[in-house]
Amino acid sequence: ALLEALPIPVFYKDRAGRYLGANRAYLSFLGVKHEDYLGKTPEEIWRPELAALYRAADDALFANPDQIQVYESKVVAASGELRDVIFQKACFHDSRHEVSGLIGTLQDVTSLRQAESALRESEGRLK
Numbered sequence: 001a002l003l004e005a006l007p008i009p010v011f012y013k014d015r016a017g018r019y020l021g022a023n024r025a026y027l028s029f030l031g032v033k034h035e036d037y038l039g040k041t042p043e044e045i046w047r048p049e050l051a052a053l054y055r056a057a058d059d060a061l062f063a064n065p066d067q068i069q070v071y072e073s074k075v076v077a078a079s080g081e082l083r084d085v086i087f088q089k090a091c092f093h094d095s096r097h098e099v100s101g102l103i104g105t106l107q108d109v110t111s112l113r114q115a116e117s118a119l120r121e122s123e124g125r126l127k
Contacts, residue, residue, distance in 0.1 A: 012092070012103040017041045017058055020101065029108070031078025050074065057087065058102060065091035065099045075106065084110045 003010050009026035013019050018039050027034065032045070042051040042058075053073055061069045069089045077083045089104035 009106045010103065011106075012101060013058070014101040015062065015099060017055060019045075026106070029077060029106075030075060047076065050076070057089070061089055061091060061102055062099060072109070077108075083108050084113045 003021075003023040006023055007025055009023065009029045011019060011022040011026050018041055019037055021038065022032075022034075027037070037045065042054040045051070046054065050073075057069065057071060057073070061067070067090075070086065072084065072086050074082050075085050085106040085108055087104055087106050089102050091099045091102050094100040
């Protein structure tokens with residue numbers, strides 16, 4: 001219920017990279033359904049180049065499970081367009097305190113990146 005109440009997209013995966021769940025905000029933003037998503041790996045869902053990026057980031061996090069990982073990447077949104085996002089991920093542990101997966105959020109920063117680019121172009125013209 002807590003995850004569903006959050007307005008930001010949230011997902012979680014097991015140690016093998018299979019998606020265990022996601023909230024409505026995540027599913028809606030990406031335009032995926034629970035039944036087409038749960039139990040699958042990034043390689044089964046996303047474009048190969050994006051799946052490779054996600055897998056590499058997940059592996060890096062699992063290698064350093066006490067850290068919070070923040071990085072910028074791209075996702076294919078429900079609209080079909082490529083969006084700039086910031087992922088924030090952390091590992092979670094089982095009852096034996098062993099890493100059993102990760103939980104992550106994403107924030108769409110496409111409009112911000114476009115505004116920054118327009119500002120740089122405008123400043124360049126002024127100079």
